[in-house]
Amino acid sequence: VTDLVSFLRGYDDGENNDGGVMSALVAMDTLNYLGSLDAFFDAASDFVARTRRQRAFAAISVEDCADDEDESGAQLDRTGRYLHGANYVRGTASKAGWRVVDERVIVGRRERGKDVAHRVFVFVCDKKNL
Numbered sequence: 001v002t003d004l005v006s007f008l009r010g011y012d013d014g015e016n017n018d019g020g021v022m023s024a025l026v027a028m029d030t031l032n033y034l035g036s037l038d039a040f041f042d043a044a045s046d047f048v049a050r051t052r053r054q055r056a057f058a059a060i061s062v063e064d065c066a067d068d069e070d071e072s073g074a075q076l077d078r079t080g081r082y083l084h085g086a087n088y089v090r091g092t093a094s095k096a097g098w099r100v101v102d103e104r105v106i107v108g109r110r111e112r113g114k115d116v117a118h119r120v121f122v123f124v125c126d127k128k129n130l
Contacts, residue, residue: 004030008043023051025058029108029118032063032081035074037089041096048097048125055126058098062089064105064117079111086119097130098123 004027025044031037048056065075065083073088090100101122108118 005039005043008040008047023053023056025056025060027058027060028120029061031060031084035076035082037062037073037084037092038096041093041098044098045096045125045130048127049130051127054128055124057101058123058125059120060089060123061106061108061118061120063108064119084119089119089121093121093123096125098125099129 008025025047027040031040034040044056044058062084063077063081065085065088073092074082074084077083086103093100101124103119103121105117105119107115109116
């Protein structure tokens, strides 16, 4: 996951990428391996600040945490993955300049015969808000 943050921080939206402009980030079943999401959202905001677009979107999923009041925002599960509370994800994203445009709970996978709840978020970040 460090590679994800490094990529976002180092992404060059200039001539080195054949003129393409990235305007969406997708991290599905990826952020479960991070406890704190601060570095991800901060790097994503840096990415938006450097791109030629005035706005970018991010779609992410996290394993849903039933205890949304946990101050750390993340709980290490017995599987070695982190569970994240919805309030924590919203708050961390908001501090970095991202706004929720959609959110829903889905079955992200099945483990040992049981559904594992994932929460999917779609965020938007406007460059003018950074």
